[in-house]
Amino acid sequence: MEKIYVDPLDPHYILELDHIWIKFGGLIALKDVTFKVKKGEIFGLIGPNGAGKTTLFNIITGVYRPTSGKVFFDGDDITDLKAYERVWIGISRTFQNIRLFKNLTVLENIMTVFHFKKLQKWGPFFVKFLDIFPYKWWEAGLALPKFFKFEEKLEEYALELLKIVGLEDYWDWKASSLPYGKQRKLEIARALATNPKLLLLDEPAAGMNPQETSELMEFIRKIRDEFNLTIILIEHDMKLVMGVCETIAVLDHGELIALGKPEEIKNNKRVIEAYLGEAI
Amino acid sequence: MDLSFIAQEIINGISLGALYALIAVGYTMVYGVIRLINFAHGDIMMVGCFIAYFLLLKLKLPWPLALILSAILTGFVGVLVDRIAYKPLRDRGAARIINLITAVGVSFFLESLFVVVLGGVPRAFPVPDIFNKEFCIGNVYISMATIATIIIGLICVSILFYIVYKTKIGMAMRAISVDFETTKLMGVNVDRIISFTFFLGSALAAISGFMWAIQFPSIDPYMGIIPGVKAFVAAVFGGIGSVIGAVVGGLIIGILEIFIVGFLPDLAQYRDALIFLILIFTLLVKPTGLFGEKLEEKV
Amino acid sequence: MNWYLRIRKLIQKKFPNNKFLHRYFGLIAFIIVGIISLFIGNHVNEFWQRLIILSAIYVIMAVGYNFSNGVAGQFSLDPNAYAAIGAYVAALLTMSPETKENVFILEPVMKPFDKIQLPFLIATLIGGLAAAFSAFLIGIPSFRVRGDYLAIITFGFGEIINVIANNLVSLTNGALGLKGIPEYTTLAWAIGWAIFSVFFLWHLTNSQVGRILKSIREDEIAAEATGINVFRWKLFAFTLSGFFIGIGGALFAHYLTTISPQVFTFFLTFNLLIIILIGGLGSIVGSAIAAVLFTFAFEILRVFEEGIHIGHINIPPIPGLRMVVFAILLIALMIFRPQGLFGDKEVSIK
Numbered sequence: 001m002e003k004i005y006v007d008p009l010d011p012h013y014i015l016e017l018d019h020i021w022i023k024f025g026g027l028i029a030l031k032d033v034t035f036k037v038k039k040g041e042i043f044g045l046i047g048p049n050g051a052g053k054t055t056l057f058n059i060i061t062g063v064y065r066p067t068s069g070k071v072f073f074d075g076d077d078i079t080d081l082k083a084y085e086r087v088w089i090g091i092s093r094t095f096q097n098i099r100l101f102k103n104l105t106v107l108e109n110i111m112t113v114f115h116f117k118k119l120q121k122w123g124p125f126f127v128k129f130l131d132i133f134p135y136k137w138w139e140a141g142l143a144l145p146k147f148f149k150f151e152e153k154l155e156e157y158a159l160e161l162l163k164i165v166g167l168e169d170y171w172d173w174k175a176s177s178l179p180y181g182k183q184r185k186l187e188i189a190r191a192l193a194t195n196p197k198l199l200l201l202d203e204p205a206a207g208m209n210p211q212e213t214s215e216l217m218e219f220i221r222k223i224r225d226e227f228n229l230t231i232i233l234i235e236h237d238m239k240l241v242m243g244v245c246e247t248i249a250v251l252d253h254g255e256l257i258a259l260g261k262p263e264e265i266k267n268n269k270r271v272i273e274a275y276l277g278e279a280i
Numbered sequence: 281m282d283l284s285f286i287a288q289e290i291i292n293g294i295s296l297g298a299l300y301a302l303i304a305v306g307y308t309m310v311y312g313v314i315r316l317i318n319f320a321h322g323d324i325m326m327v328g329c330f331i332a333y334f335l336l337l338k339l340k341l342p343w344p345l346a347l348i349l350s351a352i353l354t355g356f357v358g359v360l361v362d363r364i365a366y367k368p369l370r371d372r373g374a375a376r377i378i379n380l381i382t383a384v385g386v387s388f389f390l391e392s393l394f395v396v397v398l399g400g401v402p403r404a405f406p407v408p409d410i411f412n413k414e415f416c417i418g419n420v421y422i423s424m425a426t427i428a429t430i431i432i433g434l435i436c437v438s439i440l441f442y443i444v445y446k447t448k449i450g451m452a453m454r455a456i457s458v459d460f461e462t463t464k465l466m467g468v469n470v471d472r473i474i475s476f477t478f479f480l481g482s483a484l485a486a487i488s489g490f491m492w493a494i495q496f497p498s499i500d501p502y503m504g505i506i507p508g509v510k511a512f513v514a515a516v517f518g519g520i521g522s523v524i525g526a527v528v529g530g531l532i533i534g535i536l537e538i539f540i541v542g543f544l545p546d547l548a549q550y551r552d553a554l555i556f557l558i559l560i561f562t563l564l565v566k567p568t569g570l571f572g573e574k575l576e577e578k579v
Numbered sequence: 580m581n582w583y584l585r586i587r588k589l590i591q592k593k594f595p596n597n598k599f600l601h602r603y604f605g606l607i608a609f610i611i612v613g614i615i616s617l618f619i620g621n622h623v624n625e626f627w628q629r630l631i632i633l634s635a636i637y638v639i640m641a642v643g644y645n646f647s648n649g650v651a652g653q654f655s656l657d658p659n660a661y662a663a664i665g666a667y668v669a670a671l672l673t674m675s676p677e678t679k680e681n682v683f684i685l686e687p688v689m690k691p692f693d694k695i696q697l698p699f700l701i702a703t704l705i706g707g708l709a710a711a712f713s714a715f716l717i718g719i720p721s722f723r724v725r726g727d728y729l730a731i732i733t734f735g736f737g738e739i740i741n742v743i744a745n746n747l748v749s750l751t752n753g754a755l756g757l758k759g760i761p762e763y764t765t766l767a768w769a770i771g772w773a774i775f776s777v778f779f780l781w782h783l784t785n786s787q788v789g790r791i792l793k794s795i796r797e798d799e800i801a802a803e804a805t806g807i808n809v810f811r812w813k814l815f816a817f818t819l820s821g822f823f824i825g826i827g828g829a830l831f832a833h834y835l836t837t838i839s840p841q842v843f844t845f846f847l848t849f850n851l852l853i854i855i856l857i858g859g860l861g862s863i864v865g866s867a868i869a870a871v872l873f874t875f876a877f878e879i880l881r882v883f884e885e886g887i888h889i890g891h892i893n894i895p896p897i898p899g900l901r902m903v904v905f906a907i908l909l910i911a912l913m914i915f916r917p918q919g920l921f922g923d924k925e926v927s928i929k
Binding site: 317364365368369374376377378379380381382384385386388389391392393395396399400509512513516549550552553556557559560563564567 | 654656720721723724726727728730731732735736738739742743745746849852856897898899900901902903905906907909910913914917
Binding site: 061063082083084085087088092093095099100101102103104105108109111112113114115135137140141142143145147148151154172190191193194 | 584601602603605606778779780782783786787788790791793794797798800801802803804805806807808809815
């Protein structure tokens, strides 16, 4: 594997991981992981169970701090940013075991996300949001006209987003009562509502049938183009990964063992070993 | 400040601490097995006290018999409370906070039930004569009640250890504490084990109540609140769920309380507040306490 | 779908052009309720009038308590502390310097309070702010833990405040408490504050702020992953809740005219807990209704505690009966209807 040099100022890359190590107690979960993700690409992260894929997601989204190493996003060192701050600058994610706001309606699930304070700095799409949510908490409590005006706009925006992902008919359903596939979509929609530049999908096809999986592939491509995103996804469904990803990284026992185009990965000896064991 | 004063304070501290430890062990057992903060544990102790009171006064039983009988009867009260109040929640898989609220309700229920039935006026506990004896070593006094508390406490904790670590039922208890659902699937009669846990915890509460009453022989329906709460602090401090933690925590809290009163008389009125500060401090710095195990949420 | 949206949709359908009504149907309804209760309160005897005032006070405290416990899902057990702080601060500010001199027999009252006397409204607000501030301070360490640990930690703080109220004699007059507090809490004040609290918190619950808090209640990790600063919002909910409970406490002090640490024990917390559980966690209007029901039931059951003599029928007094009834009610609620009588969801705080 060729060596990767991290250059935080290279404008072609949106995310760069620089020699990430993480230890839990004595256990090394990630060992010197270094790679870069190009702007606008769909990047696959694969590996056997327990390889550290979700841990890596947690590091990118700020749930865990790496023991050593740095994370760069869009040229900035974000290693010390908290999880919610990373959402403000444009990193958004979904979870392996869907985490929706179960008792809230579909619409509320989306609306909840429109609450940013630091939006104006980040891109043209957010300036719009800055206009729609400038009321203070006491203005809401006192029910000033301003509050109602923006509340109505907020609903409009949320519905618009639901239309894009095809959930507009379900807007008043309780999130937990949606069918499984729709819950996944809602979670992606909620992640999109933060207007991310980088979207991390943790096993989006888990529990889906082949029909739904191929729909999901289309959907991922569609949102990438429509929202101008970079997408990193963890997935076990090789058909989906090979079909949709432009670059693939393979993790095994916390180590990055391969990085490249799908065809290269398919024929990589170490990858085959990692998946099928040494015997072959 | 002379040496015998310090020795006396230490003895007093151990005496009080042993009481807290005994109550705390009951707390910790129930928490350890089903992760329920049994807010009503102190009130169960009060129930035990009143049962012993009637056995001694009305039936004129000798004290060892009264002690054992009150422990057994209170054990069944505990099982009854579990069956009526907590089991339906467990079957539904209710959130832990619901369990806690219910426990608060049970606590208030027991207190006010006893007020309704027996009135809120404190009664004198008929302390058996044997406990009124005092030994004197130099200038240090040790009462028979203290010695009895320590001896009976040690016996109880040893029996408990034997049950938890050496018997099948104890193994099942430990299994439930690790994984409720799996234990159920393995064919263990979970309800019976939990009932047994409540029985043990409540019986211990009754024994500690008896020991409390022979040291502080005035009993009323609200007597369980303060010891219960302090024993809870002790259990958390020692690491809730751990029996050794409860014993060590109880002793430390007891000694600390006596020391505050003895050496810092200015702060004596604030001792309850200081004990709560210990609780808060423990939960913030090391929520697992001295001997507890770590639990983390997976993302 | 929540009640607010349901009713709003209904009104939008019935009156498609009346935009004012779409927005302020809540305010209109609350004001009507307020006027009706004012009218009733002015035409009944003093016993019932005082009962209405008391229930209005309980409404304020209950909706405040429900805001942090139900809406934000941060289960705390120390509203008695905030009520006490609001009550003591406000009472110290409205009592005349002479009264204070007479009341504080053990130790003279602490420095700034010995000369000050302020109007009722300002004293109430300061009482509320003091409670809010203490909630803020208590919240900072407390929100490092969650669930039942949070409940226990706040219970500890509640008890600490009670110990302080018993012993900080120069401020609280110790166990003797404060006597001779002017009886300023009239029907109008109590109802006015109650309407304001319900209206304010109701709208807040149904705004973006409420949604954020509810999302924290539903799933903290997911909330954080959508950019919510979980800690700050929890602290916000807790502080605001402390403010309203403090206001309730201030009004309570000027209703009782005599307060002591005995008034603000865990017993008060238990009452508020029952109210918000009957009303349904997270339901502001529900807990307001429950507060009224509870207060009336509580006072009516008092009759049994004092004994009844009607003709030849003599029911002897049964002290402690009320608490048995309410404790059973609480346990039964938790077993059979954990979402409360008016709520539509069960708490899911692990």
